[in-house]
Amino acid sequence: MWMYILAFLVAALIAWKFLFSKREEKPTFSPAAIKFDSAPKITLNSNKKAKKTKKEGQIGCKVLFGSQTGTAEDFAQTIAEEAETYGFFSEVVDIEDMTPEDLADEEFVIFTLATYGEGEPTDNAKDFYDALMDESCNPLPSLKYTVFGLGNKTYEFYNAVARRVDERLLELDAQRIVEKGEGDDDCSLQEDFDNWRRKLWEPVCQAFGIEFKSVAKVIKPTYILKEHDSAAKQSTLVTWNTKGINRNVIDVKHPVMCKIVAKRELHSPSSDRSCLHLEIELNEKMKYVAGDHVGIYPENDPYDVNQWIDYFQLDPNQIITVASEDAPNRPLVGPCSIRRLLTNFVDVYAIPRKKLFQALAIYATHDEEKKRLELLGSSDDAGWSAYNEYIKDPQRTLLECLEDFPSCKPSFIHVIELIPPTKPRYYSISSSPKQHPNTVHVTAVVLEYKTGTGRVHKGVCTNWMARKNVESETHHLPCFIRTSTFRLPKDPKTPIIMIGPGTGVAPFRGFIQDRKHTEGRGDSILFFGCRSRDVDFLYADELQEHLTDGSLGKLVTAFSREQDQKVYVQHRLLEMKDEVWPLLKDAYVYVCGDSKSMSKDVHKALRTVVMEAGNKTQKEAEQFITALQTKGRYQQDVW
Structure with a gap:
């Protein structure tokens, strides 16, 4: 995911230089709500990332992810970290950077593949998937592999992509050394994944002649946070202009700021809910078809951002960069203020995952609190029972958890590393380019409900859009179009x-x-x-x-x-x-x-x-x- 941020920041810096001598009174922001990676040490693009060196005799393990929201990528990182503990040379790779032909040179590949929509591959997996399914694809008899699929049983084509990829690889004579795993996002995705990977490494080690030993993984921080003098860094802060950008690609990795030109309430005043109609002006290079989706990166509520700032006793205006300890001079995000980091880059509302509790246990100084955190982070039956009761069912957030464990004082940067990035929200476009060629319309209920802890949860994106004042200079949204297969028949006479x-x-x-x-x-x-x-x-x-x-x-x-x-x-x-x-x-x-x-x-x-x-x-x-x-x-x- 860091590659998303890097690509975005590079484009923004170019735009800033281009526009520096032509300043106009145009909306800017610094920087946009682009994905902030919660996972690996090494996730920058190929010409920027810190290099790892493969030792002589070390077996390569490449983990390819096809992800729409980031979960499959997070799972891929977990697998790669575990692979290293067993002596493999592991790499996490976006599947869009691979071709089926590349697999012939790999020793061992693990796929984490999400299914999207009507049994379709994710956006980043589509090209690889199509090439693999093509009848001209060459056999892969030397490839050893396994697959974990991420799906949702409420959908008709549950885990269709992982199943088809698995079947196709077998057709191509590849060697599956561990049975395919499947996770259900509607019920128990994380638990399904944990159960599968607990059974993963023993047969994998046997297949490669490696001694299998159960290894306790210690969750240590791998990110570092650098503070900068505000005045010295002011000139390097990324600013973004909504016009004049020479960009050929606008997608999930490269959104552009789009202006809200109209907003109105669709429910009557007597309604106890709110439903918004928004009209968003498109960049001239953005095209859509009726049935497509618009992706929007939201901002977190200032009240909740302030809660984080107060808890960790941070200076919200402090200019920082975040980097991997392996490459401290190659920023993963920034320079930006801590407030901007918490507003745009991280999901402060995320329900904590087990990996986070494993890390929190290290910081707890009270024995009972440490034991409780270790239980919440464990993957046995007792651990899942405790996790579901305390975390999943009441939808308890990280700050709510930390209030219950006062002896646990984790470092801010370690927490940032372990929580998910801000993800785009997708909305079915409620207009047609035949009638509205320059705008997309969005129809969205403003989500608000009370959780099991009594906290009032507000939908991040819908409430942010509801707060937008169309007349102000901040009424812009980072947007992109996602193509859908939800299409009218080609023959208009079809009922x-x-x-x-x-x-x-x-x-x-x-x-x-x-x-x-x-x-x-x-x-x-x-x-x-x-x-x-x-x-x-x-x-x-x-x-x-x-x-x-x-x-x-x-x-x-x-x-x-x-x-x-x-x-x-x-x-x-x-x-x-x-x-x-x-x-x-x-x-x-x-x-x-x-x-x-x-x-x-x-x-x-x-x-x-x-x-x-x-x-x-x-x-x-x-x-x-x-x-x-x-x-x-x-x-x-x-x-």
Whole structure:
């Protein structure tokens, strides 16, 4: 992840030099909320990173990660650290920097691969994945490997990428020396990973003729924090201008600052919740298609940043750089102020992982506190039980934990090393470039709820956007477009069925706008649900206009709280089975919204529609639905 920061800072420095003699009154920030790596000593790009030297006779172990949010990369780093304790020469490598042909030269490769969306590889793994699946890919008989997959069982294609990669490598005659592992992000991802890697090293050592010994890993700090004189470093602080940047690539590693040009509340004043409509002006090189996502890097709430500053007794204006102890003169982030570090680069709300408790135990001076921290950091059954009860279920944050362990006084830089970086938040774009070519629209509920500890948790990005004043100079967001496979049919005459309760209507607003500007469009039905037509019926007036001008063929609503018996979109789907079934023979079906219950209930309802209106058995109905998915005619954008 450090490569993200480095690439971003280099581009920003170039921009600063370019604009230094042409200063205008344009918005700046210093620097943007780009990922701050919580993991390895060596993660800079190839021409900057500190070099490790492979000893004679040492076996190479390359850990390749395909990651969308950073978790797979974090797992890769954990594996690499453990590999070193067994004598391997380990390297963590972004899979986008490898090709399948490169694998022929490797002794041992471990893949940590996340599945994204509808069974797709992550953005950084796509090129490698496509090349591996190509029939021209050469055999790999000398490669020894294993795979750990990161998925979510609420999604239809659970861990599809890891499974396909594993199967393909076997087809190419590679040697799998440990059974593939799979983790479920909906339930027990970290526990699944820990259980898998506990069984990993003994067979690996046997395969390479290495003596296996259980090694206790001591979590020691590997980052250093350098303080600088503010005046001396002022000229090197990175500033960023929203215009004039000559950049060919704008993506998760290279976002650009985009201006919020409009913001409004979509719920009525009587609502106890808030839902924002934002319009964001695009950089001229940013292009999108209806159905794509916009990624936004948020800023942490100033109140919570101040809590960290107070706890660690920091000077918020102190200018610092963060570096690896292996390469102290090659900054990983900075120079920037401590406040900027905590505001933009680190996830101060992250639920602490077990690795962090293993490190905290080192700092505790009270015996009982040390034992408790060691238990929370352990991976046996008792450790997981304690962790789930104390950390996971109540969603306890690091500062809340430290308050319960007063004898534990960890160093600030060690904590920064061990907590996750700030990650981008992704939103389904609720507009079409055919109607809004220069802006993307975002539809987002402002998240706020009480955790098990009594703390009020506020969604980081939505609350940050809610605080933005469109008239101020700080109303910019670091953004990029992420391409999606959630697409309208190529033939506009194809019927479409859209099912999107709440903010799930977002991409369908874009679809309808797209069809408004398309000739010869086919039938379309939108199933929309909310609590009450007078409180949270999103875009009600717009949808009525689309019905009037023919952009939308039919709107079916489900207002769950307007009658004694709650009614949801799946109920409306069943009520209209005789109208839906004839469309299903040719239509594309789209579902957007909650993955835990809504999408599953809609799936069941569709199966029932096929059974009852199509006069099919349950098995035949499932086969029909599966065929829709295989042909790309049943697509989901769920979270």
